[in-house]
Amino acid sequence: ELKVEQNPLFLSMQEGKNYTIYCNYSTTSDRLYWYRQDPGKSLESLFVLLSNGAVKQEGRLMASLDTKARLSTLHITAAVHDLSATYFCAVDNRGSQGNLIFGKGTKLSVKP
């Protein structure tokens, strides 16, 4: 059974600091996704990582994938308050992109 674990589950940061969220998964998978969710809102797609060594960056967020270690990271650079949200990683189950297994999410709070 595919399992996805994120850590930390809660993260309180000061503006301007850097931090990394980790996502481990238990079995081989073709794709890894990162989503953002604001309170009371739906999921917004941030990154899709498709191969070993893939790295994608958007603004202050950078995601990477190591399929051999079954590990993805979401690195936050010089955090700002607008990044406060819950971040989820997800892995496709049995090769089906329509069947995602999600981590429990990391609730990020960026304080001035």
Added chain:
Amino acid sequence: KAGVTQTPRYLIKTRGQQVTLSCSPISGHRSVSWYQQTPGQGLQFLFEYFSETQRNKGNFPGRFSGRQFSNSRSEMNVSTLELGDSALYLCASALEETQYFGPGTRLLVL
């Protein structure tokens, strides 16, 4: 392009009732998936449809069912509602690698 739409956005039902939720995917997307989100269990996969066929099903009881129409719109039905079915139900559509999520239907079972 318009995004994924879901109706209704909010719903209150009582135990034992049934409910039908609707999802319209992004135009051209043929894959539709449904997820349940609760504070305790997080995001859990319900089912996936592609070209009117159920392609995958999550670990939910038979009270949860769904279908997809020829225009790719999808519905999910929950019969004999239980208190634990209170959740945010999210629909997502996909064309290639990325799933795009709708705003969700928030169901409260009293």
